[in-house]
Amino acid sequence: MTNILPRGRAELIIAEHAAGKTVPQIAAEYGHSPQTVRSYALGHRAPGEFTAREDSFAPFAAYCRRRLEDDPHLRAMPLLAEITGLGFPGTGKTFYRALERHEISPHPCPDCHVARISGYALRPPEQMPRPFRLAVPLSPVGGETMASFLRRLADANRTTLDALLGILHPWFSIKNQWHDDRWQHDKLAPWAGEAAESLAAACGSTALALKKALPAFGENREQPARAVTACRLCSAAQRIQQPVPAHLPACRRVCLRHGIWLSAHGTPQFSVRDCPDILDAERRARRLLRRCTAEQLLYLSMQPPSQAGERSWKRRATTLIASNPRSASESSSQEMFLAAAYPDAITVAQASVKAPGEQSSLAGTSPTHR
Ligand SMILES: [Zn+2]
Ligand SMILES: [Zn+2]
Numbered sequence: 001m002t003n004i005l006p007r008g009r010a011e012l013i014i015a016e017h018a019a020g021k022t023v024p025q026i027a028a029e030y031g032h033s034p035q036t037v038r039s040y041a042l043g044h045r046a047p048g049e050f051t052a053r054e055d056s057f058a059p060f061a062a063y064c065r066r067r068l069e070d071d072p073h074l075r076a077m078p079l080l081a082e083i084t085g086l087g088f089p090g091t092g093k094t095f096y097r098a099l100e101r102h103e104i105s106p107h108p109c110p111d112c113h114v115a116r117i118s119g120y121a122l123r124p125p126e127q128m129p130r131p132f133r134l135a136v137p138l139s140p141v142g143g144e145t146m147a148s149f150l151r152r153l154a155d156a157n158r159t160t161l162d163a164l165l166g167i168l169h170p171w172f173s174i175k176n177q178w179h180d181d182r183w184q185h186d187k188l189a190p191w192a193g194e195a196a197e198s199l200a201a202a203c204g205s206t207a208l209a210l211k212k213a214l215p216a217f218g219e220n221r222e223q224p225a226r227a228v229t230a231c232r233l234c235s236a237a238q239r240i241q242q243p244v245p246a247h248l249p250a251c252r253r254v255c256l257r258h259g260i261w262l263s264a265h266g267t268p269q270f271s272v273r274d275c276p277d278i279l280d281a282e283r284r285a286r287r288l289l290r291r292c293t294a295e296q297l298l299y300l301s302m303q304p305p306s307q308a309g310e311r312s313w314k315r316r317a318t319t320l321i322a323s324n325p326r327s328a329s330e331s332s333s334q335e336m337f338l339a340a341a342y343p344d345a346i347t348v349a350q351a352s353v354k355a356p357g358e359q360s361s362l363a364g365t366s367p368t369h370r
Helices: 005-018 021-032 033-040 056-069 076-085 092-101 147-154 160-166 170-175 189-203 208-213 230-235 276-288 294-299 309-323 326-331 331-354
Strands: 225-229 247-250
Touching: 005 021, 005 160, 021 033, 033 160, 033 294, 056 076, 056 092, 056 225, 056 294, 076 092, 076 294, 147 160, 147 247, 170 189, 189 208, 276 294, 276 309, 276 331, 309 331, 326 331
Parallel strands: none
Antiparallel strands: 225 247
């Protein structure tokens, strides 16, 4: 039986064979069947090539790459659920194999380390520290990470993070062990409500507002998200000078209030105010979300736009470069091209999500693959 190998491994086998090793030697050395090795060594199969049956994942590979770039904490199972909703017919097993073949790693965040929940016993309520109102109240920015908000709260009150954690519900000390604060451990989840009350008492907000603003509490956790820096002008309006790491809905690209393009985390933001069609595309995208899922919108907007869009794309790119400081266009050129192409991408998605009553090309939830 022949197997599909990751491209790098297949290329290595071809090189070994060309250098004079025999098929049985290579098979023994790399642990693949002689048939598999032979199919690559003799050129019956090219590296990166799949049969039709094995290729059922191919239409979703770009989507998976994009989602993992947007959200480096995305794990395999939720990603599988996303593409299953888009029409991927495979099982968990075929999905894992496909990821390996396409050299895609789920949860690629380089800053994560394994944190264990054992050893952190939640104290019973009577021993819980009584939260008290801190002198300087503070509100979170929408989507802000817990680590960022707690640090800002501690700084505003001229105290340390440890001292702050000492007066809060123990949920926070445990949660603080994880780089990905949206990870919902089933032992911790039941305490999220109490924890929110505790933080609300300390920072002078309400538990409801905190749960809505801070993804760490697990509200809307089914919704795909992307890791970004919160709009710098929204932050500045709250007198926050430093970048605020946040998780926003995956389809949100623009702060409509300030006309700021929400670049990927770590890439400078820039203004799209001088390109009304980019602002309009953001509004169209938000309206489309009433008729399709975020996953569908993302998937459809990744399909290639028509050639007619080329001229308007260039016009927008020129406007973006001219209307932003040179430093922004130098460090965010990739994002600027994305922004310039955004109206066309949304138009493609819009054409696929037909008006209610019409036969949608997203038959059921499965989009047509082009
Ligand atoms: Zn991480
Ligand atoms: Zn803003």
